[in-house]
Amino acid sequence: MSDDTAKARGTVLGIDIGGTKMAAALVSADGTVLTGDRIATPSGDADQVFAALGELIERVSGDAAPLAVGIGSAGPVDQQHGLVSPVNIAGWRNFPIVDRVRAMTGDIPVALGLDGHCFALGEFWGGAGRDAHTLLGIVVSTGVGGGLVVDGKPLIGQSGNAAHIGHVVIDQDGEACVCGSFGCVEAYASGPRMVARAQRSGWRTGETVDAEVLAADAAAGDELALAAFDDGAQALAAGIVATAVTVDLTAVVIGGGVAKAGPVLFDPVQAWVKRLAQLPFVTDLTVVPAQLDNAGLLGAAHQAWAALA
Numbered sequence: 001m002s003d004d005t006a007k008a009r010g011t012v013l014g015i016d017i018g019g020t021k022m023a024a025a026l027v028s029a030d031g032t033v034l035t036g037d038r039i040a041t042p043s044g045d046a047d048q049v050f051a052a053l054g055e056l057i058e059r060v061s062g063d064a065a066p067l068a069v070g071i072g073s074a075g076p077v078d079q080q081h082g083l084v085s086p087v088n089i090a091g092w093r094n095f096p097i098v099d100r101v102r103a104m105t106g107d108i109p110v111a112l113g114l115d116g117h118c119f120a121l122g123e124f125w126g127g128a129g130r131d132a133h134t135l136l137g138i139v140v141s142t143g144v145g146g147g148l149v150v151d152g153k154p155l156i157g158q159s160g161n162a163a164h165i166g167h168v169v170i171d172q173d174g175e176a177c178v179c180g181s182f183g184c185v186e187a188y189a190s191g192p193r194m195v196a197r198a199q200r201s202g203w204r205t206g207e208t209v210d211a212e213v214l215a216a217d218a219a220a221g222d223e224l225a226l227a228a229f230d231d232g233a234q235a236l237a238a239g240i241v242a243t244a245v246t247v248d249l250t251a252v253v254i255g256g257g258v259a260k261a262g263p264v265l266f267d268p269v270q271a272w273v274k275r276l277a278q279l280p281f282v283t284d285l286t287v288v289p290a291q292l293d294n295a296g297l298l299g300a301a302h303q304a305w306a307a308l309a
């Protein structure tokens with residue numbers, strides 16, 4: 001037996017499924033990624049998409065026999081039945097991901113969770129949320145998702161959908177949200193909503209631009225771009241503080257594409273949290289950027305180890 005095989009014996013397989021990329025890795029019990037790879041998420045029907053993922057799993061697994069599999073997927077997911085219907089993967093609607101993966105790996109535990117939960121768990125295991133007692137992880141991109149680790153354990157919920165921080169209502173008379181409600185955090189703080197807000201105020205009106213351009217302009221001091229980030233940050237802070245007083249948060253980590261904006265997002269988020277968090281047990285709450293570029297994958301693997309415990 002080669003050293004590599006020996007090393008790979010005590011591993012689990014983590015799988016991260018997103019609308020733009022899919023990643024897989026063998027991960028040891030201490031969170032070390034032994035082998036890993038990623039592919040662009042293919043388009044096509046259900047079997048075509050799975051064929052690409054299956055190839056990735058085979059390539060990453062090699063001759064290792066992982067003890068369990070953890071899958072983190074863009075939602076919605078149906079944990080009870082092992083199904084996924086990622087909004088941005090049109091070929092998968094109620095796709096039986098757990099059964100299909102288990103058919104490849106043999107009869108081992110296969111855990112499935114939301115990508116936002118896995119992000120929070122990954123940052124808790126080895127990133128900016130290390131050692132946190134109660135952590136809120138937020139992913140800000142085209143939407144706003146997240147996950148909670150409460151008293152050191154992931155909060156899943158009966159349906160598997162706990163911690164939908166993007167749909168915490170912060171203004172019941174506010175803007176319509178994609179979910180059907182009004183005044184949700186996501187209706188102000190997602191990348192596209194901040195861009196739309198800026199354009200309504202006269203910023204780059206008529207141009208096709210995204211949150212990256214908005215962030216660059218804000219960093220260069222553009223007042224309208226800064227105001228849009230401040231609006232989004234206020235909404236995020238309101239959602240964070242609502243969560244903080246509900247579950248006694250000790251840490252908040254924000255990742256996702258829009259979080260790459262850096263200080264133009266984090267400075268106003270921190271200022272608004274300081275303004276809104278007044279009860280003594282939340283006044284020290286800090287909000288920090290994510291540290292890992294593979295938090296979702298690590299969190300998926302963490303679920304697999306938890307399934308073995």
Ligand SMILES: [Zn+2]
Pocket residue numbers: 166167177178179180181182184186
């Ligand atoms: Zn909503």
